[in-house]
Amino acid sequence: MNILSYRGPGAGGGVSSALTRLMNQLSGFSSGYAEQSDFAQGQIDISRQGKQLRWWRLEGSAITDCADSEFISLPGAEVIAGHYRYCNEFLWPILHDMPQYARYSDADHAFYAEFNQQFAQALKRARRQSFLERSSRSYFVHDYQLALMPSLLRKARLSALQISVFWHIPWPKVVEDRHKQAIGELAQCLVASDVIGFHTFEYAFNFLNFVEELLPDVELDRRSLSLRLAGGRLVRLKVMPLGLDLDFWQRAPHNYSKESVASKFGRYVLSVDRCDYTKGVLPRLAAIDNFFQRWPEQRGKLTFVQICQRTRDGLPSFDDYYARCVSQAEDLNSRHGDESWSPLIWMKDTVSQESLIDLYRNASAMLINPIRDGLNLTAKEFASSCADLSSPGALLLSRGAGVFHEIGKYANEVEPDNREQMSLAIREALLMPESIRKKAISLMRRKLDENTLEDWWQAFTFAEVACGEPLDFEKELQLFASNKLEAIGF
Template sequence: MRVPDQRVIATDGSGDGFRRGTAPPHRTDDRSRAETFCPDSLIVVSNRQPYRHEYDSGGGSTDSSGDGSGTTPASGSSGERSAASGSAESVALFEEAVEEFTVDEPTGGLTAGLDPVMRRASGTWVAWGDGDADRAVTDDRGCVAVPPGEEAYTLRRVWLSDEDVDSYYYGFSNRVLWPLCHGFTDLVEIRPNDFERYYDVNRQFADAVADHATADSVVWLQDYHLGFASALIRDRVPGATIAQFWHVPWPTPETFAHFPRGRDLLEGLLGNDLLGFHTKRYADAFLRSVDRFVPDAAVDWNRGVVRYDGRETAVNFEPMGVDAAAFDRRARETDGEWEEFREAHDVPRGCVIGLGVDRLDYTKGIPERLAAVERFFERNPGWREEFTFVQKATPSRTEIPTYERYGELVRSEVARINARFATDGWRPIVYTEDVLPQSQLGALYRRADVMIVSPLLDGMNLVAQEYVASSVDGDGALLLSDRAGAHETLGSHAYSIDPPSTDQVAAALERALSTPLAERRRRMNVLRQRVFADDLDAWMETQFRWLRRCHESSADGNRGAGDRSSDGVPADEPR
């Protein structure tokens, strides 16, 4: 095992250029592959909106969603276009408020990835308008042109009451569907009226889509908040091509059996022409659920197609990536951010750094991770005062008591472990819930010698890919849960862990820290190649190819995306 003073990581941000074997691919034009294949008349539907307007209280708006969104002052040009497209009343409201609000813009994930695509497509994005100044800038249909200063596409906002938000979002979405899909059946909480509100909000989204869609439209819905919307849209716009990507795991039929409205949800999702998942395991679990709970449906296992109610739904899978080039660039541009963090949180200079970055969610396995760090120090006293584990946590869904209790558990475990091992100038765990700017997060990713990603179950887990993309020095190490979707593509060269096995995770941490530098570089080089090859743009290109195929098939009167290979990929399309 490498002794503590044999640090090999040199991540002070002073490196210039790419190390051998770690350079990402470069594109020579300004149009991404996804933009090239984006279907015409695209309507994106999601719970989260790409731009949020907030009244400016003096210091800009604060994003509580945990996605790191920044704020940009509203511009006069956006006001002119937005006002011109609205009613006289909305024009007056906008002109009165234009100097008083900020705009949260997308800075990561699918929302940021889709934004430039929508700009070129001049499409429509339907989403929940949750900003406190959102109504001030929209017309009487709830529409505003975005992005500010460019006004390239339409954002149609759906307005939800406080009761809607409580029952639809904090109720059925995150007290029933979220724990069910992640296998936490004991945490499923079925409250009166939550299902009815969830269905009603899905109806509101469907109505909004119907205002903009035609038979030539391609409607692409995102995630578990909209489980019934596709079927409702189908009723309103029969000729449209409708697809949905389910970003969380799909449970096994045995787990799904705990859901009292399971058949209703399955029938809702079968309103899609195309239904996507991150992994084959989740796609197969959905097909098995349909086969068991919708007896009138016929499952074609070879094609990955369900025939139900006179039409076909193709079920595909493709792991989602991140904007790897952006994370790489941000990491290379770091200049002093790590030192600022280190000094602010009293991290001793020269310590080997472990890192965890998560929402405070019971699926993320944070207490299990902390237990493994504790076991590591028990077994390796020589690493005390030489290794510091940094846990960045983001409070999430605190209106739900289960989440509040989880946060309290994590904080108490950090305090207990620190009380056990800390010395005058060192804490084994540095814990923060501070909102970090993207530049500082990039510095943390780059500086971390080892990253521990330990979800108990996760649809994909993009943090693992963000870390790899940010490891520009090429010698970090990734400990990755075998229960994360990302494990299917990264598991062979990460250090695979089983989060509930404390001894196994502690042993993997020991192994990662003692691995020779050349082997660490070899592993990270392969991981980086995979993350850059299968980035967000590649994922969107695949989705848009499938959407185009569905749209062409429907235009020919043949619903479904046609014959597929056994893994759900169109037989004549590249992976």
Template sequence: MSGGQPARLVVVSNRVPNPRASQPQAGGLAVALSGALRRRGGLWFGWDGKLSPGPVNRPRVERHGNIDYATLPLSRQDYDDYYLGFANEVIWPVCHFNLGAMDYRRSYAEGYRRVNRLFADALTPLLEGDELIWVHDYHLIPLARELRERGVRQPIGFFLHIPFPSHELLRALPGYRSLLEDLCRYDLLGFQTEADRHAFEDCARQGIGALGETDGVLRHRDHRLRTGVYPVGVDINELTDLAGRTVEAPRVRRLVQGLGERDLIVGVDRLDYSKGLPQRFRAFENLLQDYPHRRGHTVFMQIASPSRTSIVEYDELRQRLEGLSGHINGTYADLDWVPMHYLNKTFARGSLMGLYRAARVGLVTPLRDGMNLVAKEFVATQNPENPGVLVLSELAGAAAELDAAVQVNPYDIDAIAAGLNEALAMPLPERRRRHARMMEVLRRGSILEWERRYLRDLAEP
């Protein structure tokens, strides 16, 4: 701090959104970080989403409002090794309990280190000496080490948006001790849930001999590391306003009119194997099979935004979902009723909020998730006088807070089908009661509170 003014905020994330884009970002991380920077001002540094013929180490800086956007392109080799390779074919599957999807190659690990060095080289000259540096997510675990080696002494915090695996799972990742060493170079590590924080501390003790000083404080070699739990929230006022406006938009109104008296179940996810989409589709089929009174009266709309299309597993998942959707419609559809609507495309955030508002049930059943802001957005956008019901995976981070949702095991398709039937049959007084309980949770843990708590703790010596 200097002169009583808050320290300048520097946010570092793998992707930085285009500040000139006409549509707001749909991703939870982008929405959360853009809000924090708008409120405080500062610098947002990272990859611009573009590819270049070769490495570029001088970022392009653009100022929009009170935010400086400093971005770099990646070379094709760096993109393949760092992003597609190590981040998304090694770290992602391990952290989501899917070792069978891990594809480790030494070239991936080298590319991951190489890009983190590149980012540190490009970021260091932009620092002015009086900042809070807030690094986000699994792509950038080594960044604190690299910045420290370049003489950066400002407080550096790290927030992990995805789950942290147990020691037994993490040991399957070659070089996992180096990643633990890297994490111990930060000043503050933030996690979505207490379970994730506990898993990290256990890994740090067993894997690299870190010592616990007090609750939430570890010491590794000569460095003191604090850990904390900071569940990411949502901006309730913004979402309520957006849902109220967009539910009357022509696209959403046409949907509602087309439904008539039918109940809408909605799911919105990135196309990813961690989201439990095949199990979800099969559970909806079981709903129609085991609860025949739902036939003709229920529609399931699943939006799955394209993701990581260069990875084979994602293309195979898309084809599998298309097959399941076609099978369900081929088996159960009638002349005036198509039960399954599967859309493999991206929609503007406003349209999604209106869709949530129009739905009777929000179906959020990831096999594993750090938080899942769709669950919180669904709750926040409901009409409190006639709210829809959230059916939520107990393996999502949000389940630790939203205990008034209908919680299900995402691997148990019969349980999901039963949960859907329970949600569709739930009387209005109980829907209101559950919704009010969850809204109270969202108000206490808003996106503003997440930002305030984390940055307050990072600023403490």
């Protein structure tokens, strides 16, 4: 098995860190808390699966499977930079249904294609030197940075077994005519795989609808979530949201004390994300402002804490968004705070795993309000970290998060485009009885138990590809498209 991803072991990002933890676990490390660097060098024999695994990624300026591998490709700084721009200035906003932020460049598109070709070149070198044996020539391709790889693997005849793709971000509901050719290129290459995975049924249906419009020679079967290509080959879609290492989050060391980060804030509402327009940071700040306008008696009694790192420095749309968020945060604190208290504490650096878990466990509420987000693992981390507490916090969650389709009916819903609704939902969450909060977290944890991190990995890699029972299409369509989910039912 070969993992192909833009980021490697121990890098930032939900899937990378989750896979690192999983690989440490499967490769024989006895503890779920092994250092992420344990997997960073070379190949791993996964004895329980009887398979060898290698993780191919961009490492510095080289595409490689480990720091000292001879099977490398050097795309060059210009190609790497152009690929980065195309991914983040064009693909990222289009795939999140936010085309107003998109900037297309023919040159960067060419660099994106070249980067994917260089990735394939590294694998070709490995095959020529008999490094890739037949038994290891199956592939798990991760996300939009490498969307051309399934087609390149087919053309180079590099795959003897299975090509699986996991699409970690949304597939858009609507693609404007001017962008259809570029996004159609991704779809054309993705259907060269055997399995394409998505977090939600919505994303899978969006993909099928797009393929139906742009690739007329492909036959669709929505009931079985499958595609049949002109040559007869079958491509199956799997809806399997990324799971969580639940034991890690519930059993990881935590030590709340007078010196801990969480102890400094008193009563607080927590948010954890990046300063990215898809995450709804500006709407959150507007809702916090509205909250203190409507309930000024909460000044000095409640603090909003956001762990929110700057992202994609040097790209204008992200830099501008960050600057706007900083300005709005400063205005918020100036108008509602005083010398001894600030309504918003913005932590712009990463925090340790131990501190993060303490913050989860001691928050009065967790506020997650993306406009559009592939999944959002922090909601799962929060629910799992708090599962054993007698008085856990409440989860506030928007439908823009893919995880809403899993646990949204047990959360307090927020609407990022409605500051009045968001501020009211925050107040209601803070007033929820302890018994309801505890029951909600318990139901979330029960739902998360149905799909662990290892379950998710098995679904895309080691399990036999099988079509399974036909889906009740109408039922699934209603589930993701309905305007109102059932209540918890206390």
